[in-house]
Amino acid sequence: MNGRATAPAAGTVLNALANETGSAFAIDSELTATVELTNDGPITGEVADTTDADTRLIERCVELIVERFGDDEGGTVRTTGDIPMAAGLKSSSAAANATVLATLDALDVTYPREDAARIGVQAARDVGVTVTGAFDDASASMLGGLTITDNARDELLKHEAVEWDVLVWTPNKQAFSADADVARCEQIGPMADLVADLAMAGEYGRAMTVNGLAFCAALQFPTDPLVTAMSHADGVSLSGTGPSFTAIGDRAALERVREIWQTYEGNIWMTTTQTDGAQRG
Ligand SMILES: Nc1ncnc2c1ncn2[C@@H]1O[C@H](COP(=O)(O)OP(=O)(O)O)[C@@H](O)[C@H]1O
Numbered sequence: 001m002n003g004r005a006t007a008p009a010a011g012t013v014l015n016a017l018a019n020e021t022g023s024a025f026a027i028d029s030e031l032t033a034t035v036e037l038t039n040d041g042p043i044t045g046e047v048a049d050t051t052d053a054d055t056r057l058i059e060r061c062v063e064l065i066v067e068r069f070g071d072d073e074g075g076t077v078r079t080t081g082d083i084p085m086a087a088g089l090k091s092s093s094a095a096a097n098a099t100v101l102a103t104l105d106a107l108d109v110t111y112p113r114e115d116a117a118r119i120g121v122q123a124a125r126d127v128g129v130t131v132t133g134a135f136d137d138a139s140a141s142m143l144g145g146l147t148i149t150d151n152a153r154d155e156l157l158k159h160e161a162v163e164w165d166v167l168v169w170t171p172n173k174q175a176f177s178a179d180a181d182v183a184r185c186e187q188i189g190p191m192a193d194l195v196a197d198l199a200m201a202g203e204y205g206r207a208m209t210v211n212g213l214a215f216c217a218a219l220q221f222p223t224d225p226l227v228t229a230m231s232h233a234d235g236v237s238l239s240g241t242g243p244s245f246t247a248i249g250d251r252a253a254l255e256r257v258r259e260i261w262q263t264y265e266g267n268i269w270m271t272t273t274q275t276d277g278a279q280r281g
């Protein structure tokens with residue numbers, strides 16, 4: 001009983017750590033999960049090219065699906081792909097989504113993708129890699145396009161297929177969401193409410209930039225990447241709890257931003273939004 005699925009990374013419009021409303025958009029960088037189930041035995045996880053990665057999230061995803069749809073199976077789950085871990089680009093949501101779908105694939109069970117994302121969110125809560133559950137990131141990665149969610153209720157408030165070029169800067173460091181200073185984020189609640197209003201009105205670029213200013217201040221990330229990009233890009237923000245930044249707009253404008261960001265250490269890459277979301281097989 002083997003299964004396989006892929007899920008995309010995502011960038012942030014509104015970080016949910018302030019008021020539990022969040023918004024994210026899928027980007028075209030992918031992670032694959034491969035699941036092999038056996039009749040019994042333990043469930044063990046592996047992340048390609050690393051030996052010290054925390055595999056509890058993907059193991060818990062397999063466990064929850066087997067508990068619900070299987071018959072006490074054991075097995076292995078392995079993730080591979082290009083999404084850097086703990087870089088603010090939602091590798092945890094992509095890993096959970098791909099693992100949940102790959103396990104459903106192995107069991108030959110059909111299940112709605114939106115609800116499958118909720119199971120990945122439950123797994124993330126169970127193993128403590130999230131603050132709010134991050135249904136914003138999970139839904140964007142699972143469904144593709146842009147989503148706005150209420151993470152307190154795991155409710156989808158809006159889903160739209162946006163098509164943008166996206167510039168990403170990923171510094172060479174990690175920032176785990178579970179270590180974020182939530183109290184500082186809660187202090188900027190009124191700005192997060194403004195971002196939510198702008199996003200609900202479809203003003204995604206401006207929403208994103210206000211989010212970037214507010215969360216860089218709260219989480220003590222530099223505002224330079226925002227200030228230098230703002231007059232070119234339609235929107236620019238810290239992604240999640242960092243350290244990556246994303247800018248959206250048309251390709252020519254983002255090439256200007258790339259020239260400016262070029263002096264920063266780390267990896268700068270151009271991609272696009274992704275509208276298909278996670279896929280089995
Ligand atoms: N490729 C992966 N395979 C398995 N687990 C992963 C993978 N990427 C992330 N995770 C899990 O998610 C945690 C990081 O989550 P988080 O800090 O939210 O980072 P991100 O912003 O990249 O989602 C890791 O400690 C690990 O438990």
Ligand SMILES: O=C(O)C1=C[C@@H](OP(=O)(O)O)[C@@H](O)[C@H](O)C1
Pocket residue numbers: 012014015016017022023087088089090092129130131132133134136137176177178239240241242
């Ligand atoms: O753990 C959480 O509840 C969240 C983590 C953040 O993302 P990252 O995991 O990318 O830092 C944030 O953007 C999201 O809205 C909620």
